[in-house]
C-alpha cells in the first residue's frame with residue numbers, strides 16, 4: 569500500500585484536518601518528510617517553496633534555529649508538568665505588553681479552544697445567550713462557531729456542519745462582513761440578548777478580505793450601545809502583521825482577543841485574553857469553567873517565547889510587507905498583461921487570489937469567484953516547485969525566510985500559472 573492508501577485506511581479521509589485532503593484543488597495530497605526555511609520536502613524528495621507555512625504559525629520559516637533550540641532545551645527538562653512554570657508567566661507578560669487590551673490571558677492548546685472559551689466567557693459575563701459572527705469568518709470548529717449565513721432576514725443561521733444541534737446554531741447570528749445595515753437590523757432585534765460580536769479583524773479564512781473603512785470602529789460602538797462584548801479573533805493576524813495584534817494597527821480595542829498560530833511558533837497553542845474583569849470570570853476564582861491538561865505546555869511555550877523574542881528583536885514586519893507587496897505587484901502586472909481576471913489582495917505577509925472582476929468585501933463576493941482557475945494554478949505551481957495553500961479559501965503566507973531568490977522563482981512560477 570502507498571501512503572495515500574495507508575492514510576485512508578487508518579485516518580478518516582486520510583487526513584487529520586480536512587483541507588489537507590486537497591479536495592478543493594482536485595489533487596492527490598502531498599506527503600511531507602521534513603522542512604526548513606521556506607521549503608517543504610516531500611517524501612519523494614521534491615523540494616517545494618511553501619506559501620502555506622502550516623497555515624500561518626511559521627512566520628520565521630520552518631525549523632528556525634532559535635525555535636528548534638528552545639524546543640530541544642525545553643523537552644530535555646520535561647515535556648509536560650501541568651503545574652505553572654515561569655516561562656508561561658513570561659509568555660503571558662510578553663503578549664500582554666504587546667497587546668495592552670489583553671490585561672489578563674490564559675494559554676490554551678489551539679485557536680479553536682481560545683475562540684470557544686471567548687464565547688463562554690462572553691456569555692458568562694453578560695448573562696446573555698446569542699453571539700454574532702460574520703459569514704466566511706472562521707473561528708475554529710466548536711459547535712457555536714461552525715455556522716454560516718443562512719438566508720433568513722434576521723440572520724438566524726443553519727449549522728454548517730452535521731452534528732451541530734439546530735438549537736445551538738440558532739443562538740449564533742450571522743451577518744455578511746462589512747454590511748452595517750444588515751448588522752443594525754440584527755442588533756435591533758437581538759441586541760438585548762447579544763453576548764458578543766466576534767470577528768476576524770482582517771478576514772483571512774475566505775481568502776483575504778479587508779474590513780471596510782470604519783467597520784471595526786462601528787462594531788466597537790455597536791457593542792458599547794447594546795452591551796455585547798467585542799471579540800477579535802486574531803489567531804491569524806496576531807503577531808503576523810505587527811508585533812502585537814491587528815488592533816494595534818486599527819486602534820480599535822476589543823474586550824476579548826483570541827490568539828494562536830504565531831504565538832506557538834509551530835507548536836500547539838492558543839491564548840484567550842482581555843479585560844481583567846472579564847478574564848477573572850474564569851474558574852477557579854470565577855464561575856466560567858475552562859481547563860486543559862496541556863494548557864501552557866512547556867515545549868509550546870518555549871517555541872512561542874523564542875518566536876516572539878526573535879520577532880521583537882528583528883522587527884521584520886516592514887520588510888515582510890515590502891517583499892510580499894512587490895511579489896504581489898509583479899503577479900498583478902503579469903495578470904494584467906495577459907488579460908487574466910484576478911484580484912490579489914495583500915496585507916503584510918498575507919495574500920490570496922480571487923478569480924473575478926471587482927472588489928471582494930464579503931463571503932458572497934468570494935463565492936462569486938471562479939474556483940477552476942485556482943485549481944489549475946495550484947496544480948501548475950505544485951508541479952513546478954511551489955506549494956500554495958490547497959484551497960482558494962485559504963490565504964498564502966510568506967515568512968522571513970522567503971528571500972529575494974525564493975520570491976523571484978515564485979513570481980516566475982506563479983506568474984506562469986496565472987497566464
Ligand SMILES: Cc1ncc(COP(=O)(O)O)c(C=O)c1O
Nearest residue numbers: 678679680706707708803804828
Ligand atoms: C481566525 C482563526 N480562528 C481560529 C482558528 C482555529 O485555530 P486552530 O486551528 O488552532 O484550532 C483558526 C485556524 O485556522 C483561525 O484562522
